[in-house]
Amino acid sequence: MVLTVFTWRYGGREVYLYGSYNGWGDGTVMNSMNGSTMALSAAIDLPPGYHQYKFLVDGTWQVDEEQLRVIDEQGVINNLIFVEEPSVNAQRLPPEAVRGTLDLDSIRDMQLEASSSGVLPNGRILQLPEDRTDASRHRLFVHLSSFKAHDLMPNSGKALALDTEVAVKQAFHIMYEQGLPVMPLWDEQNSRISGMLTASDFILILLELHQFRALLTDEELEMHTISSWKNEKLRYQRDVAGALLPLQRRELIQVGPDDSLTDVALTILRNEISSVPVIHSPEDGSCPQLLHIACLAGILKHICRHFRHCLQYLPLLQQSICNLPVGTWTREFGWANNRTLLTLHASSSLGCALNLLIKARISSIPIVNDNGVLINIYSRSDITSLANGSVYAHIQPDQTMLSQVLEVLNESGHDRYRVCTRFAPLYTVMEVLSDPAVRRIVVIDSSTRRVEGIVTLRDVFNLILS
Incomplete structure (x- = not known):
């Protein structure tokens, strides 16, 4: 057995480690490292070989996007670790491999000796076979057709x-x-x-x-x-x-x-x-x-309620959103469709935002700084906030900055927006969007908070009912 340390560097109130090493049985509580509020760790004795694992963070399944990921036979994305024999000086996976996502057959066939042919492509993500995607869509279609x-x-x-x-x-x-x-x-x-x-x-x-x-x-x-x-x-x-x-x-x-x-x-x-x-x-x-x-x-909440405990029958929902034709993205990540994500700055006028919402036929606009970092979001439904104190009677849209409007919105105390990373599973995004108060989720880089895309309710249904 080899004592192996696992780390989770992204915070959380309750974080548990689960893995294939014990048949995905009882989870291990992860504890803070050196008093850090973000970094947590757990040490487990493991036999040599490959082991899959993932984290349960505040009730939501997560994988570490910075580590090697694998798609198992059910289409579920997990992290993967190789535990070496203590007495064998085996070569480790090359650094270029840690951000990849591979299918299990590729992992099993991979030779551990360092060579040019053994280097895994950085950021590679294996797409779910088309027949399994169609099967997931068919199950969802049949299910929705059987309810009124x-x-x-x-x-x-x-x-x-x-x-x-x-x-x-x-x-x-x-x-x-x-x-x-x-x-x-x-x-x-x-x-x-x-x-x-x-x-x-x-x-x-x-x-x-x-x-x-x-x-x-x-x-x-x-x-x-x-x-x-x-x-x-x-x-x-x-x-x-x-x-x-x-x-x-x-x-x-x-x-x-x-x-x-x-x-x-x-x-x-x-x-x-x-x-x-x-x-x-x-x-x-x-x-x-x-x-x-x-x-x-409401329909999405119905789906989540019925399939929450049997996701193995819907591998499509376990795919990362960056691996699916869903959402609107910045030019850097614009693989999902031909649209490019539109953004505005806080110094833009309210009139500019309102005209853009109508003319571009979109429901919301991320507000970013000069570096593309998410500051806030302005949506069509936010227009009713101008009724608070009859603000609408005292403003001129072309002379009112979004920063002023956002101050009024922030006074409500409600969550202005929800975020995720592009590696979030589709089901996790669906759970968030099933809240009637949340009609879109902003995709950001976990370290820089730069906006990468946005996924709406309409995007999800266009995907599963297409």
Whole structure:
């Protein structure tokens, strides 16, 4: 047996070491090294040979991205260590190997003698075979198709709607107080849900009014009801070039309680919306009933709840996000799609951010410093924060810096954003995104905190339902 020291250098309240050396049985508690709050270690007697291991950090499985990684037969990524015979002066893996990820067959066939053919490519990551990827997607598709929209509904709760004759100003405050980025609209005259009021509506309202007025006031916003705004929006809307074009009226997009979760998710994706009302229409023609507002986060929570303890059947979810066509990335890591991640500085204007959100048709923008280090994030839904203290009535978007707006947002005390590294497993990202308050996760370098990409709810569903 050889006493082997394992280290975890990234902190955590409770960190346990698990490994193949004991059949992934009881974990070993890792203790701080020399009083450090970040570096922890554990020493274990191991027999010579290869051993897989990983860390349970505050309830989440993690691997050390700086050490050699391996994909096992189930498609799970683990760290790998080779323990040498004490009496044998065997060559260790070359330094170039420590950042690689290999399949087990490659490891088993690899010769330990140092030679040019034995050097592993730096950063190599083996992709999951296409048939196993398709199998994971098929299992998810079948699962979602076997559950209905009513399965997303809580045992007790309420669904709120705004009357179309409510003033925009009042609607602004209600959405802020309720913490809702979108609300259905009730048409009293026709006794039906007629549409949705979104954060994008408020962005367009501020941009439109600011175009004609130097300063917004309470009175100016109070003159506009939701119905009058919707009629105005139907006549004109900015295209990506800033011109005014006529807009075709779109019927309310909705789903029924018996629609499958697959259909609900695809309805949201195909119509480029963030949520969809679940409406029951009685056969007798009586007033339709608003039952629930379905969103991708709710469907994702359903997936995580059902597959949390059987991930071996979904190897796709155990892949690192950097190894999957998911998310939007900076040019350095832009392998997932043809889009390039857009960022802004804190000195940029609020007007610049709002225009970029609308014209680029994105939901959020990372705010970075001159070195690309993450400072904060600004999202479409953040527009409702301007209702706090009627801030919207006292600002000019083109003369207000994002740093000033972010100060208001930070006063809420809520987490402004969540982060991960590009080596995070897809399932870990899905767990984070299943929180309705979290609609995207920023990918950063663990040591420099430079922004590398962003993964949204829509990205995850485009991947698993494509």
